[in-house]
Amino acid sequence: MKSFLNNIDNRDFNEEYDHWIFDLDNTIYDFNLGLFRRVSSRMTEFIKEFFDLNEIDALTLQRDMYKKYGLTLRGLMIEKKINPEPFLEFVHDVDFSELNEDVTLKTLLRKIKGKKSIYTNATFKHAKNILKSMGIFQEFEIIFDIKDANYIAKPDPNSYHIMKKKLNLDDKNISKSIFFEDTAKNLKPARELGMSTVWIENDFNRKEADYLREYINFTGSDIKSILNNMLNFKR
Numbered sequence: 155m156k157s158f159l160n161n162i163d164n165r166d167f168n169e170e171y172d173h174w175i176f177d178l179d180n181t182i183y184d185f186n187l188g189l190f191r192r193v194s195s196r197m198t199e200f201i202k203e204f205f206d207l208n209e210i211d212a213l214t215l216q217r218d219m220y221k222k223y224g225l226t227l228r229g230l231m232i233e234k235k236i237n238p239e240p241f242l243e244f245v246h247d248v249d250f251s252e253l254n255e256d257v258t259l260k261t262l263l264r265k266i267k268g269k270k271s272i273y274t275n276a277t278f279k280h281a282k283n284i285l286k287s288m289g290i291f292q293e294f295e296i297i298f299d300i301k302d303a304n305y306i307a308k309p310d311p312n313s314y315h316i317m318k319k320k321l322n323l324d325d326k327n328i329s330k331s332i333f334f335e336d337t338a339k340n341l342k343p344a345r346e347l348g349m350s351t352v353w354i355e356n357d358f359n360r361k362e363a364d365y366l367r368e369y370i371n372f373t374g375s376d377i378k379s380i381l382n383n384m385l386n387f388k389r
């Protein structure tokens with residue numbers, strides 16, 4: 155895969171992009187924190203209780219729904235007619251205590267001259283909890299969440315169409331937007347719409363990212379090193 159670190163010295167990313175869009179979980183904070191794993195276990199817990207299943211059957215249902223619909227909740231809504239609100243409330247009720255204020259990330263985000271938004275398959279409340287804990291909630295203009303997307307999750311192209319409208323992106327300005335994600339398959343529809351894409355490297359998605367590399371413009375090990383490289387343009 156084309157390394158992001160090569161041949162970018164003479165590029166002014168602030169000039170190239172006027173809308174910077176970030177996924178939330180495992181993108182804005184480090185994958186290794188394991189915070190999203192906790193959300194995932196809460197989902198298993200919910201499914202166990204709600205459908206009266208054992209751990210293995212609950213996990214199987216969760217994974218099947220995720221694979222088929224890109225979002226466990228979406229599958230449960232369509233196939234099991236569950237109400238999304240209590241599910242979302244339950245699964246995002248996790249401990250954020252290890253998320254600390256991130257001054258370095260805040261400084262980097264402030265170097266971005268364009269608009270900054272969050273595009274997440276989670277809820278606004280979850281995004282707000284995380285961003286506030288990291289001290290960067292104020293940095294984002296729009297937080298586009300799963301409710302805004304009518305519970306249609308990335309990578310369903312319909313989700314991106316709704317997001318585009320909300321973020322005022324159209325065929326003219328979409329090429330001036332750049333999208334950051336750890337889940338490689340979520341980058342494909344974005345690239346197809348004309349956005350530039352950045353994959354946050356992680357072993358969990360490596361095979362898929364390699365397979366989808368034509369849809370990925372840049373990669374890097376984590377959000378801070380990527381932004382640091384992009385924003386240190388000197389003429």
Ligand SMILES: [Mg+2]
Pocket residue numbers: 177178179180181335336337
């Ligand atoms: Mg993510």
